[in-house]
Amino acid sequence: MFKPMNIQKFFELFPNDDACLEHLFKIRYGTEPRCTKCGQVGKFRKLSKMPAYTCNCGHHIHPMVGTPFERSRTPLQKWFYAMFIFTTTRNGVAAKEIQRQLGVTYKTAWRIAHEIRKYMNQVDGDGPIGPKGIVEADKAFIGGKDKQGQDDKSVVLGVVERGGDLVTRVIPNRREYTVANAVTSLVQRGARIATDEARAFKNLPEYGYRHGTVNHSKKEWTAGPNNEVHTNTIEAFWGWLKRGVNGTHVWVSEKHLPKYLGEFEFRFNLRDRPDQMFPLLLVSFPKP
Numbered sequence: 001m002f003k004p005m006n007i008q009k010f011f012e013l014f015p016n017d018d019a020c021l022e023h024l025f026k027i028r029y030g031t032e033p034r035c036t037k038c039g040q041v042g043k044f045r046k047l048s049k050m051p052a053y054t055c056n057c058g059h060h061i062h063p064m065v066g067t068p069f070e071r072s073r074t075p076l077q078k079w080f081y082a083m084f085i086f087t088t089t090r091n092g093v094a095a096k097e098i099q100r101q102l103g104v105t106y107k108t109a110w111r112i113a114h115e116i117r118k119y120m121n122q123v124d125g126d127g128p129i130g131p132k133g134i135v136e137a138d139k140a141f142i143g144g145k146d147k148q149g150q151d152d153k154s155v156v157l158g159v160v161e162r163g164g165d166l167v168t169r170v171i172p173n174r175r176e177y178t179v180a181n182a183v184t185s186l187v188q189r190g191a192r193i194a195t196d197e198a199r200a201f202k203n204l205p206e207y208g209y210r211h212g213t214v215n216h217s218k219k220e221w222t223a224g225p226n227n228e229v230h231t232n233t234i235e236a237f238w239g240w241l242k243r244g245v246n247g248t249h250v251w252v253s254e255k256h257l258p259k260y261l262g263e264f265e266f267r268f269n270l271r272d273r274p275d276q277m278f279p280l281l282l283v284s285f286p287k288p
């Protein structure tokens, strides 16, 4: 159930650039679009020499306008194939991989990968989450070394509502005020929040949250009457994110980190509906 598209299905659906354009046209304008000029319905046909459709009144629709494909010289089918790779891979995609599979330059591959991450980020909500399910909040240090070999890790706050969405945010430091400020923008007041014993979370009740902690330094992993206070979900995400980022990318700068976080959030939040990843990515572009 809910299996993502496989490679055979991909090439059945998208055998060439025209098939991709037709698909894009349908999902952005509907199967029977009304012409904004003459008002007729469903009178569009593909122009032979342009990636555009024309109504029989002469009005044109360019399905790629407003999408990352618009000003790209990379053929549409290659873009679709790159999105296919991004939405069927579990642990992230390196630009090198895109370069090899698409037969494009590294620079082009890098740009395509970043555009796709940008739209993955947009599919996915940015909160605020809660207050229904228990929210787990935690900080992590993500990144690696900078070009001079110095430690260059960013502080990331992650919050996840059990049974709901996960949201991350890069924050400038791990001070109590900074962390609390980020929590208030990501989690609705009144939510129940589970964290570890870190000092940065101590004052959450003052911000209108019900707060439970587990003391990891004392090897306490769950607390509360039903053991509902724990941070296992967010920690599993960190583990997966770090393996993915470290395994796929040599280093991720703080500037680009939010895009990588968005990519992994997208996969995490759609983990039960992998079949929806590709279609949702394709409708993430601004409405025409």
Ligand SMILES: [Zn+2]
Binding pocket: 035, 036, 037, 038, 039, 040, 055, 056, 057, 058, 059
């Ligand atoms: Zn018309």
